[in-house]
Structures are given as structure tokens and as C-alpha cells.
Amino acid sequence: MTPSALCPSLYNEYVAGTLDEGLALILAAYLAQDEYCAVARAQARACERVAGALLDHMCAPVDMKDGSLQNVLARLDEDCAAACADVAPVTLRDGVTLPAPLAAFMAGRPLRWRGVGGGSRMAVLPAPSCGTHIMVLDIAPGRAMPAHRHDGIELTLVLRGAYHDTDDYFTAGQISCHAPGTSHRPVADAQDGCICISAVSGMVFAGFFPRLFSRFLMTR
Ligand code: ZN
Numbered sequence: 001m002t003p004s005a006l007c008p009s010l011y012n013e014y015v016a017g018t019l020d021e022g023l024a025l026i027l028a029a030y031l032a033q034d035e036y037c038a039v040a041r042a043q044a045r046a047c048e049r050v051a052g053a054l055l056d057h058m059c060a061p062v063d064m065k066d067g068s069l070q071n072v073l074a075r076l077d078e079d080c081a082a083a084c085a086d087v088a089p090v091t092l093r094d095g096v097t098l099p100a101p102l103a104a105f106m107a108g109r110p111l112r113w114r115g116v117g118g119g120s121r122m123a124v125l126p127a128p129s130c131g132t133h134i135m136v137l138d139i140a141p142g143r144a145m146p147a148h149r150h151d152g153i154e155l156t157l158v159l160r161g162a163y164h165d166t167d168d169y170f171t172a173g174q175i176s177c178h179a180p181g182t183s184h185r186p187v188a189d190a191q192d193g194c195i196c197i198s199a200v201s202g203m204v205f206a207g208f209f210p211r212l213f214s215r216f217l218m219t220r
Contacts, residue, residue: 010155010177022132022199026155029099029197030175093138096160096195102134111136118143120188132201139163139188139195147185152201154178161192 013019014027090098090106098106102125111123119140124133131152139145141161155177162171164187170176178184188194 010153020132020153020199020201021128022134022201023153023155025101025105025128025134026157026175026197026199028101030157032100033173092136092159092195094160098136099157099159099197102197113138132199134197134199137194137196137198139193141188141193142190143193144185144187147183149183150178150180150200152180154182154198154200156186156196156198159195159197161194162189163187163194163196164189 010019010023010027014024014031019027087100087103088108090103090111092098092111097103098111105128106125109126111125113121113123115121120143121138123136125136127133137145139161155175156170157175158170158172160172162169165176165178165184168176186194
């Protein structure tokens, strides 16, 4: 399953309240961005088209309340604003802040940064759910994450810069979803590096440095 095909199912689980809490925090951070409103509007319009097509094929006409779609869109805007309100910003570096849902989750607890070599660093957040880690990664330009495989889903939101992952390139504001069983070695953009937040479960590393890296996950 490709990352783009995996995301819609995660979104549905998120809406239903059944998504793993760690993954839900990353998705909430993504949805709290301005882009969320655009994505949600596109989804609402798609739903509207599907509903219209269904109504066209029904035997009896069904009335819809005037302004139903407008009400949905207004509600989405309110949700966007509520997600970012009344949360003290947590600065990561150079004006980059932790997205509001994660800042709210931290509830004033400081991030514990650890160097991981080559000018890169990471902070592991307290685990919101068993087996899932949330990491804030500040990867220096051109540096690679250790090659790894994970048995669960990996969800990563880029906050600044970008990273390459096989044939994909993710920039600030974009989210990547990797299915269980994915093996990869993300590489930060050669010029801008990459600051991102990632929820992962069941990471398996190979080699000395990766094992050292994984120890940071266990000793947060
Ligand atoms: Zn991964």
C-alpha cells in the first residue's frame, strides 16, 4: 500500500476515534494546519457530489436542509481555530514551533533533546500509547536517518525543510504515511535539513549506530 493510499483510512479511523493516540496526535497536528481546511473542504465537496449522485438514483426525493454544507464548513473552521487556541507555543528552533495539538499534549513539560550525531538531534515525547513513540527530529542538511524497518505504521509531518524517502520527497506541511513492513532510510534535504515529528511503532534497526539510536527511544 502506498503512503497516499494509507492516509484516507487513517483519517477515517481518526474521525471515528479509533486511531492509535500517538498516530492521532500527528494527524491532529497535520489537520490543525491551514491546509486542513482546504483538504476538509475538498472532502466535503466530494461527499456532496456522492450524496448528489445517490439522491439522483433514489426512487423518492429526499429533502436536505438549506445550508447544510455551509454549516459543515463553518464547523471545520471553528475546529481549526479551536485546535490552535490557548496553547503556549513550544519553540523547536529558529521560530519553528511544535504544532498546537502536540504542545497541548506536552502540557508544559520540556522537550529532552539528545544529539544523534552529525549535528542532528531528536527528542522523544512521553508515550501516549503502548508501543508507539512520538519523536521530534531535527536532522542536519544531507544527513540520513538510520536504515530501519517497522512493524507498525509510521506517520511523519514535516515542519521545516524536507526529506527524501526512496522516490518520494516531502516538504514542510506535508505528511507521509508508511505501512507496516516498510523498510527505508529517510534523508534530510541537502540544503535545508529537516525538522519533523513522527509517530512510529515497532522500529527495527540494524548496525551499531542505529542500535545506539534505538536506545534513545528506550531511555527517554
Ligand atoms: Zn520509518
